[in-house]
Amino acid sequence: MKFEAVTIKDIAKALGLSTSTVSRALRDSYEISPETKKQVLEYAQKINYRPNPIALSLKEKRSHSIGIVVSEIANNFFSQVINGIESIAYDRGYNVVITQSHESYHRELSNVQYLASRSVDGLLISVSAETQDLQHLQGLHDKGLPIVFFDRVVENIDTHKVTIDNARGAFDATHYLLQHGYQQVAALMNAEYLSITRERLAGYKNALNKNGRSFDPDLVQYCRHGGLDYEEVEQALDQLFSQQKKPDAIFGGSDTLTTNCLRYLKAHNIRMPEDIGLIGFSNIDLSELLSPSLSVVRQPAFEIGKLATSLLLELIESKRPVKTFNTQVLSPSLLIGESSQRIKKAKKL
Numbered sequence: 161m162k163f164e165a166v167t168i169k170d171i172a173k174a175l176g177l178s179t180s181t182v183s184r185a186l187r188d189s190y191e192i193s194p195e196t197k198k199q200v201l202e203y204a205q206k207i208n209y210r211p212n213p214i215a216l217s218l219k220e221k222r223s224h225s226i227g228i229v230v231s232e233i234a235n236n237f238f239s240q241v242i243n244g245i246e247s248i249a250y251d252r253g254y255n256v257v258i259t260q261s262h263e264s265y266h267r268e269l270s271n272v273q274y275l276a277s278r279s280v281d282g283l284l285i286s287v288s289a290e291t292q293d294l295q296h297l298q299g300l301h302d303k304g305l306p307i308v309f310f311d312r313v314v315e316n317i318d319t320h321k322v323t324i325d326n327a328r329g330a331f332d333a334t335h336y337l338l339q340h341g342y343q344q345v346a347a348l349m350n351a352e353y354l355s356i357t358r359e360r361l362a363g364y365k366n367a368l369n370k371n372g373r374s375f376d377p378d379l380v381q382y383c384r385h386g387g388l389d390y391e392e393v394e395q396a397l398d399q400l401f402s403q404q405k406k407p408d409a410i411f412g413g414s415d416t417l418t419t420n421c422l423r424y425l426k427a428h429n430i431r432m433p434e435d436i437g438l439i440g441f442s443n444i445d446l447s448e449l450l451s452p453s454l455s456v457v458r459q460p461a462f463e464i465g466k467l468a469t470s471l472l473l474e475l476i477e478s479k480r481p482v483k484t485f486n487t488q489v490l491s492p493s494l495l496i497g498e499s500s501q502r503i504k505k506a507k508k509l
């Protein structure tokens with residue numbers, strides 16, 4: 161049986177009133193007597209009447225909803241961002257529609273088109289690892305749809321952006337490894353063309369330079385699907401460990417890459433920190449309960465979600481066209497666990 165929502169017509173028929181009278185009563189119009197208003201409101205409450213959001217959006221030209229596009233909700237970072245988004249949106253009377261790209265450009269394109277067709281008031285998006293063609297976003301931006309980018313931002317579209325100091329996070333992690341005796345620090349990175357990859361790679365290179373090390377491109381592996389494809393991560397790590405100069409530490413360039421790096425090390429009986437050190441971007445809640453505990457670069461994900469939503473609602477609710485935009489850069493934190501505590505091997509007598 162198809163579900164059919166209660167409508168104004170149903171209320172009017174039940175009470176013997178016209179639909180226009182019921183509509184005015186529900187809007188608390190001065191044209192309707194207090195007695196009729198009370199009758200209508202009590203009956204509407206009794207049958208659990210709710211205004212049709214589609215009809216309201218057509219009338220008000222607002223849906224009071226915002227669209228969200230992330231790569232994967234199961235990702236610790238993005239789930240925490242979404243919590244931050246909802247903490248602001250619901251308090252301001254907005255519903256959120258969450259979609260996942262699964263690091264696919266075509267999935268992202270389909271999601272964005274769907275959200276636009278549902279007349280969302282604005283869009284919050286972290287682009288997928290495959291996204292290079294930005295026409296689907298540029299087109300909506302040109303038509304006036306408020307868009308705010310977070311995490312993986314797009315430089316060429318002029319709007320608000322919220323990210324972290326990616327270079328600083330990568331620098332701090334790599335510098336710590338080098339300062340604590342690791343010699344061959346490899347980097348496992350996202351797709352090369354993503355903003356976060358470029359920034360984190362710059363921080364990695366800067367740390368090498370500050371510690372008197374030259375950059376070795378053979379110690380950097382890129383994963384086009386951002387770690388969602390484990391076989392891709394496995395191949396990248398196989399490549400790193402097949403070299404003559406094997407890495408003795410790894411910097412993980414994203415939450416999913418770091419998690420799958422852990423999976424790989426366990427599967428291949430590579431011990432941390434005895435055989436290799438590891439620090440990676442990760443917002444896993446229980447990093448300290450792992451054995452060994454994991455050293456991480458933690459992003460202020462909840463704050464990113466709150467700030468991005470506040471900026472989007474400013475665009476949505478502004479009475480005049482907004483022409484001045486800014487990029488908000490938050491600071492990551494380096495949390496040291498056992499996975500990067502280098503163990504000095506005893507000298508053979």
